[in-house]
Amino acid sequence: MACLALLVGGTLSLVWAYTYGSSANPGLLDRTGPAVTWGLPTAKLVFNLASAGTIGALVLAIFALPHSGTPYQRALRLAGCSAAVWAVAAAVHTSASFLLLANRALTEGFGDEFLTYLTRIDAGRAGALSTLIAAAVTLMCFRLKSRRTLAVTAVAAFAGLLPLVMKSHAAGGIDHADSTTALFVHAATAAVWLGGLLALVVLRPVLPAGQLGVTVRRYSTLALISFIALAVSGFLGALTRISTVESLLSPYGVIVLAKAGVFVILGLIGALHRRWSVGRIEKNPDRGGRHFTGLAVVELAVMGAASGMAAALARTEPPPAAGSGKTSAGDFAAGLPEPGLWEYLSRWAPDPLWILACGFAVVAYLAGVRRLRAGGRSWPLHRTVAWLAGMAVLFVVTNGGVHIYQGYLFNAHVLTQMMLTAVVPLLLVPAAPLTLAKMAITARTDGSTGVREFLDRSVEPVLGALRRDPILTIFILAASLLVIYYTPLLEWAAVGQIGYSTMTLLALLTGSLATAALTTAPDQGTSSSRSRLIVLAGMAGVYAFGGLKLLEQAPAMEMPWFTLVGQPWGFSPAAAAELGGPIMWSIAAVALAITAAMIIVRRGQSLQNQDPGPADSTARESAAVHEELATPSA
Numbered sequence: 228m229a230c231l232a233l234l235v236g237g238t239l240s241l242v243w244a245y246t247y248g249s250s251a252n253p254g255l256l257d258r259t260g261p262a263v264t265w266g267l268p269t270a271k272l273v274f275n276l277a278s279a280g281t282i283g284a285l286v287l288a289i290f291a292l293p294h295s296g297t298p299y300q301r302a303l304r305l306a307g308c309s310a311a312v313w314a315v316a317a318a319v320h321t322s323a324s325f326l327l328l329a330n331r332a333l334t335e336g337f338g339d340e341f342l343t344y345l346t347r348i349d350a351g352r353a354g355a356l357s358t359l360i361a362a363a364v365t366l367m368c369f370r371l372k373s374r375r376t377l378a379v380t381a382v383a384a385f386a387g388l389l390p391l392v393m394k395s396h397a398a399g400g401i402d403h404a405d406s407t408t409a410l411f412v413h414a415a416t417a418a419v420w421l422g423g424l425l426a427l428v429v430l431r432p433v434l435p436a437g438q439l440g441v442t443v444r445r446y447s448t449l450a451l452i453s454f455i456a457l458a459v460s461g462f463l464g465a466l467t468r469i470s471t472v473e474s475l476l477s478p479y480g481v482i483v484l485a486k487a488g489v490f491v492i493l494g495l496i497g498a499l500h501r502r503w504s505v506g507r508i509e510k511n512p513d514r515g516g517r518h519f520t521g522l523a524v525v526e527l528a529v530m531g532a533a534s535g536m537a538a539a540l541a542r543t544e545p546p547p548a549a550g551s552g553k554t555s556a557g558d559f560a561a562g563l564p565e566p567g568l569w570e571y572l573s574r575w576a577p578d579p580l581w582i583l584a585c586g587f588a589v590v591a592y593l594a595g596v597r598r599l600r601a602g603g604r605s606w607p608l609h610r611t612v613a614w615l616a617g618m619a620v621l622f623v624v625t626n627g628g629v630h631i632y633q634g635y636l637f638n639a640h641v642l643t644q645m646m647l648t649a650v651v652p653l654l655l656v657p658a659a660p661l662t663l664a665k666m667a668i669t670a671r672t673d674g675s676t677g678v679r680e681f682l683d684r685s686v687e688p689v690l691g692a693l694r695r696d697p698i699l700t701i702f703i704l705a706a707s708l709l710v711i712y713y714t715p716l717l718e719w720a721a722v723g724q725i726g727y728s729t730m731t732l733l734a735l736l737t738g739s740l741a742t743a744a745l746t747t748a749p750d751q752g753t754s755s756s757r758s759r760l761i762v763l764a765g766m767a768g769v770y771a772f773g774g775l776k777l778l779e780q781a782p783a784m785e786m787p788w789f790t791l792v793g794q795p796w797g798f799s800p801a802a803a804a805e806l807g808g809p810i811m812w813s814i815a816a817v818a819l820a821i822t823a824a825m826i827i828v829r830r831g832q833s834l835q836n837q838d839p840g841p842a843d844s845t846a847r848e849s850a851a852v853h854e855e856l857a858t859p860s861a
Contacts, residue, residue, distance in 0.1 A: 229428040232524045233421075236531030237272050237538075244485070244539030248478045260332045263323050270320035272538040275414075276531070277316055278388060280309030281364060282415070283422015285381040287430075291423075291445040293674035294374060297433045298442075303377075305429055307368030309422075310384070314361035320391075321345070321354025353390035360387035374676065374684075388414045389725070408724040409464035409579040412456055417537075420453035421530045428523050436512035438673070443508055443519065445675075447501050452587070454494060460579045461490070474546030482543060486536045489529055496526045566632050566639060574628035580728055581625035585618045592660060595667035604666065610658045617654030620646070625731060634721050637781055641807035642814075644711055647734035648704075649818035652742040657825075661686065693744035697758065700741040701765040707737040708773045741766070746825045756830035763823055770815035778808030 245268050284306035292299045325344045326333060344351035360383060367380040392411045423446050434442060469480050504522060507515030592614050596606045624630065624646050632639035661682060668679040676684075693699055710716055711730055719726020745759050781804035 228524055229425055229527050232528040233276055233425070233531040233534075236528035237276060237535035238531075240532035240535030241268055241272050241539055242535075244482045244536045245542065248482060248539055248543035258330050258332055259326055260334075262333045263326045266333075267320065267323040267327060268538045268542050270316050270323055271541055272535055273316040274313060274320055274391075275534045275538060276421070277309045277313035278361070278384070279418040279422035279534075280425055281306045281313055281361075281368070281422065282381070282384045282418040283420070283424070284309065284426040285368075285377065285384055286419050286449065287423050287426045287442075287446060289374075289377060289381060289676055290449065291442050291675060292430075293438075294377075294676070295674060298430050298438070301430055301433055302426055303368055303371055305426055306380075306384075307365055310361055310365040310368055313387070314358055314365055317354065317358040317361050321351065321358060324350060324354060350394050353394040357387055357390040360384075360390075385415055388418070393725070408728065409460040409467070411725075412460040412579050412583065413464060416453040416456040416460070417533075420450050420457070421527070421534070423449055424523055424527060424530070428520055428527070431516055431520055439512050439516055440505065440509040441673070443500075444505055447497075447505060450497055451501070454497060455586075456583050457490065459583055461487070463577055463579045463582075468545045471546075477546035479540065479543050479545050482536055482540055486533055486540070489533045489536070493526065493529055493533070496522065496529065500526075566628075566636060571628035571632070572623070574631055575626060576628075576631045578626050578630065578724070578728075580724075581622070581731070585622045585625075589615065589618050592658070592663065595663045598667045599663070606663065610663075613654050614658035614660065617651055617658065620654060621651050621735075624651070630727075633727075637804040638806035638810055640717075640721065641777065641810045644730070644734050645811055645814040647731055648707070648738035649814050651735060652738035653818060653821055656739060656742040656746060661690075689740065690743055693740060694747055697744045697762045698765070700744050700762060701769060703737055704741060704766055705769050705773075707733055708769065712773075712777065742822065745822055746829060756826050759826050760823060763819055763826070767815065767819050770811055770819075774808040774811035774815070776808075777811060778805055781805055781807050
């Protein structure tokens with residue numbers, strides 16, 4: 228019933244949107260025939276639904292189900308079967324795309340040109356890669372034996388969405404980077420929402436009565452996060468293609484409006500689930516479960532309608548306003564004023580991925596503080612202020628003028644990397660988010676993996692190893708700088724949002740791990756303060772050498788920064804690529820000095836706690852609690 232509702236809703240909306248958008252009308256010279264004309268969007272619809280079924284089932288298995296038992300095994304089988312359909316749909320979509328490009332009917336066959344299309348043409352390679360990833364995920368789903376393998380499979384499934392996203396018509400013009408990210412976030416979160424609900428309906432008959440309500444509540448949290456991410460990414464993505472009233476009233480714009488209306492309906496149904504279904508399930512699992520299933524089937528039909536319109540939009544010509552104003556990257560850069568502090572702070576380039584990351588991080592942290600206070604426990608105000616300040620700086624770096632200029636100036640790229648590696652962690656780490664998570668989040672006892680279990684199994688072991696042997700941070704920092712500046716990631720970060728986000732995440736994680744490992748209060752299980760200061764000196768050496776190499780090699784790096792060809796700012800001092808070295812040195816010097824001061828202060832606090840004097844047991848317990856709160860975490 229659930230799959231039928233999806234297919235019916237998707238097919239009806241696809242027929243309407245594809246016909247309304249005039250994509251179904253063949254051109255005068257079109258020889259492909261109706262099989263290709265309608266087969267292409269139909270394959271895209273099946274692709275969307277099957278990939279969602281795979282991703283949703285995997286995410287539900289990871290975060291909402293105990294990692295054993297019938298529900299878990301059925302979720303993996305559902306993911307595997309969906310992935311098999313996904314692989315077939317990707318292959319059909321790739322074949323139909325070739326026939327459309329070659330203007331060839333299905334009866335004419337493919338020929339040797341198809342192999343050339345798959346190996347030399349970007350669209351063909353994207354389709355082939357998507358098919359191979361889906362096929363690999365299929366095999367992995369039926370051979371899963373551990374939590375780690377399950378996590379790798381889920382990551383691979385998300386990666387399977389990337390090839391076609393990168394080749395969509397959203398990836399054009401100056402706004403290519405941001406629109407591509409918005410589209411990927413949109414597709415990924417939609418897959419979690421739709422696929423998770425489908426998996427819940429399929430699994431309901433085998434979920435024990437006591438587990439159904441817990442699983443639905445956990446999925447409801449995922450659905451709420453997906454709803455917010457869909458709203459932000461959809462709005463920002465639509466802005467890149469619809470900028471005038473005329474474009475909004477075009478066939479493309481009308482379909483987008485219809486899709487937005489469906490999204491509002493889905494939001495209302497989701498709110499009804501949270502306020503009505505979950506409570507009924509917890510009071511009466513059998514009857515509440517049936518009511519949940521009925522409402523979920525209706526929701527899946529509406530979700531299918533949204534998926535059908537999304538498949539039609541992929542083949543609908545965007546309004547002229549979205550493409551007629553395209554300019555070259557050089558013209559866009561020439562229109563920017565010479566970089567300065569005001570330009571870095573006043574200009575904005577919204578990045579949906581990092582807007583959502585910063586927003587969710589702030590909400591999660593404040594929710595943890597609120598939960599502690601509701602339970603009668605306190606949390607230092609200065610740590611909350613540090614977290615908010617760190618997120619504010621991260622937001623400005625990833626969405627402000629620094630983000631714009633880093634694609635055109637090498638020294639702005641270095642500034643971005645150093646802010647993420649050296650400055651932001653000095654604000655985030657003292658906020659002790661891991662300590663807050665341990666105090667605010669209750670550990671699960673049913674064998675499933677929640678946030679706390681993920682932190683205990685993934686983050687804590689890494690931090691523990693670094694705290695015991697902090698010299699590893701020197702090698703991590705050196706490896707990070709090597710990857711960022713001397714691999715293709717340097718170019719990808721300048722010309723594409725996927726590369727930029729990868730660089731951003733790498734720099735932020737490197738800095739956070741190093742800062743957390745070095746500034747934790749020393750105890751018997753960690754290194755001494757003296758050894759940490761020695762490690763800090765080693766990190767200073769890495770920055771000194773890295774800055775020197777950038778100073779020497781920056782002008783010769785064959786990268787797409789316009790300073791290399793004298794455009795658009797010529798040889799202005801503010802645009803000189805050689806500034807990358809001094810920028811690295813100056814920021815590193817200040818950050819390392821602050822880190823050294825934190826190490827010395829932590830050592831003093833540790834000595835005081837080890838020798839409390841004549842204090843009674845209550846005072847010593849209070850000091851221990853203070854030390855727990857004072858321990859910084861990444």
